[in-house]
Every structure is written in C-alpha cells, then in structure tokens.
Amino acid sequence: MAAIYSLFIVNKSGGLIFYKDYGSAGRMETNDSLRLASLWHSMHAISQQLSPTVGCNGIDLLQADTFDLHCFQSLTGTKFFVVCEPGAQHMEGLLKVIYELYTDYVLKNPFYEMEMPIRCELFDLNLSQAIQKDRVSLFGR
Amino acid sequence: MIGAGKIKQYANVLDKPLSRGRQEVSLSAFAFLFSELVQYNQTRVDNIAELERRLEDAGYAVGARVLELLCHREKGNRRETRLLGILSFVHSTVWKVLFGKVADSLEKGTEHEDEYMISEKELLVNRFISIPKDMGTFNCGAFVAGIVKVRMGYDLAVFHWLFVTSISSNWPKLNKLLFLEKGVLDGAGFPAVVTAHFVPVEGQHRPRTTILIKFAEEVLQREARLG
Numbered sequence: 001m002a003a004i005y006s007l008f009i010v011n012k013s014g015g016l017i018f019y020k021d022y023g024s025a026g027r028m029e030t031n032d033s034l035r036l037a038s039l040w041h042s043m044h045a046i047s048q049q050l051s052p053t054v055g056c057n058g059i060d061l062l063q064a065d066t067f068d069l070h071c072f073q074s075l076t077g078t079k080f081f082v083v084c085e086p087g088a089q090h091m092e093g094l095l096k097v098i099y100e101l102y103t104d105y106v107l108k109n110p111f112y113e114m115e116m117p118i119r120c121e122l123f124d125l126n127l128s129q130a131i132q133k134d135r136v137s138l139f140g141r
Numbered sequence: 142m143i144g145a146g147k148i149k150q151y152a153n154v155l156d157k158p159l160s161r162g163r164q165e166v167s168l169s170a171f172a173f174l175f176s177e178l179v180q181y182n183q184t185r186v187d188n189i190a191e192l193e194r195r196l197e198d199a200g201y202a203v204g205a206r207v208l209e210l211l212c213h214r215e216k217g218n219r220r221e222t223r224l225l226g227i228l229s230f231v232h233s234t235v236w237k238v239l240f241g242k243v244a245d246s247l248e249k250g251t252e253h254e255d256e257y258m259i260s261e262k263e264l265l266v267n268r269f270i271s272i273p274k275d276m277g278t279f280n281c282g283a284f285v286a287g288i289v290k291v292r293m294g295y296d297l298a299v300f301h302w303l304f305v306t307s308i309s310s311n312w313p314k315l316n317k318l319l320f321l322e323k324g325v326l327d328g329a330g331f332p333a334v335v336t337a338h339f340v341p342v343e344g345q346h347r348p349r350t351t352i353l354i355k356f357a358e359e360v361l362q363r364e365a366r367l368g
Binding site: 104105108111119120122125 | 180270346347
C-alpha cells in the first residue's frame, strides 16, 4: 500500500520534465502523463486568474473521491505535484523535501539543461530514499 | 576618508600578518560556481578528454597557489622534499584546507612502484553531479586531480627544450634553463601524472573517487638516491 501514487515535475512552460509512479494505482502511458501535466499547468494558471482572493498562488490541493493532488509551485514557476491517497498527511513537507533535492541534485548538476527532462542519477537515488523515509514514518505512526 | 581608522594600516604589505584563512564557504555557492566552470569549459571543447584536460588545468592554477600559501602558512616556508612527506602533506594539510577534512585514504599502488592513490568516498566537487551515461568514465574530479597534479611542468619543459634547442646548442646553459623552468612549474618538484577515476565499491550505490598519482621516473630515482 503506497500513500503516494505518483510524482510530477512540470517546468514553467507546462512541459513535463519528470514523472515517476509508485505503486500500481494510477499508472499511465507517457502520452497521458504529458497531457495531464500540461492540463494541470493550465488549470493552475486559470485558477490563479479566477480566484476571488487577492494574491492567489493557484491550486494547492485538489481533493477527489479516489485521490488527493498536492501541488507546490516554486518561485521560478516550476511545479511539483504528487497524487496520493485521499487524506494522506504531510504532503506539503514531502514536496518541500523534493524541491530541495531538485535544487541540489538537478540545478547544481552542470550536465543538466534547464527546462529539459530530468535525467540525473543522484536525484533519482535521493528521491527514492526520501520517499522510502516518508513511507517508513507513515507506517510508524 | 571612508573607513579610515577601522583597519590598522600597515606601511608595508609584507608586515601584515597572514590571515588564518579558516573561514567557511557556502557549499551551494561553491557548487554553482563549479557547475558554471564545467559548463563554460564544456562549450569550448569537442570531446571529453579535452574537457577533462581543461578542468585539470583550472585545478592546476588553484594547486599552484594553494601550495605557495600552505608552505608559507603551515610549514614556515619549508617545502617537502621527500615522496612520503609530500603525499601526506597533500592527503592531510591540503585536503583539510580545501575540503575541511582529511582524505579518506592514501594507499600505495599494488601493481606499480611509482603509483599512489588518494581515495575519497564522496568527493566534494562530485557531491551534486551525476555524469550522463553517454559521457562514460568522465569524472569532474579531474579538477581536484589538477590541484594535486604537477605534470604540467613536464610537458612545458619538453616544449621549452624544443624551443631552446632551436635557438642554441649550448648544452650547459640549456640544462640550467630547463632546471629553472621545471623548478617553478612543478611547484613542489614532484612531476607526476595525476588522474581521477571512479571505483565501484561493493554494497554502495555510488562509486568512490580515486585520485591516481603516477610519479615521474626521476622522482623515484632521486628518492632512491636520498636513501
């Protein structure tokens, strides 16, 4: 049983640069994941415009019957979002951790080209460790 | 005058005490700077060997200065003349100043007499760097190898030799010139070929980085002479 179903990272123009899925639920084709990512990007942008509150930063959490979608947008416009079990806790914290890993192992890597798909061994490695840790703490509770 | 009286004025710059230089530098700032250095060099090369060489050269410039500074600051203007002395100087003193810790290990090569290895589980410059698969065995540790390396003098001395022979056939003079050139360029006077390699470790995801030092023949001969 996995709390997190999948993780997406979307660049500032709406292109999917990283996708990983955990557990069997919600696994999708490459094309579907690309479509979903840009769809979310647009919805996020529209919600910012439509929101009645001033200075709204877009959707942070989308709650559905079968999943929750937590989104975190960095200052530069890169969006990180996880699809997880309904009611899963501490996802904001996890997204911050993932953002930190992104700044460390992706942005400081001289062989990474900005806005391009992420293919960094160290990022994958540290990410799976972070997710693992998150699961362990979940079971501990 | 702005700032006057705040800093003690020394009439002569040489009277000024040398700073201890123990300040820490932000790891992120260093990582970004190093990443830029690699990217800059990457746009100016055609192949990986060339990139490795350029990083090595950048490191060499750092190494020359570090040697100068540390000999003055840590060793009271004395330089190591023996092989093991200079190796442990690099392994402990230089490493500590550059990376804040002593290198993980210093070993003698098992296959060749003239080879020594400094190994590091996680080299600071490689901390955030993932090498793409198509770049094969490239290692950004080449920069550190350049710091350790003293080979440059060797190549340049040969170049100098060609140059001097073309203008003069006076051998004693030539030898003297060669000696001078090498004395300056080799820094500590231990010409060697230094390379950085990834060595896989069992039960670890990440390979460790080994800096392989292969000394020039003359160094070993001199060492034997010194007894």
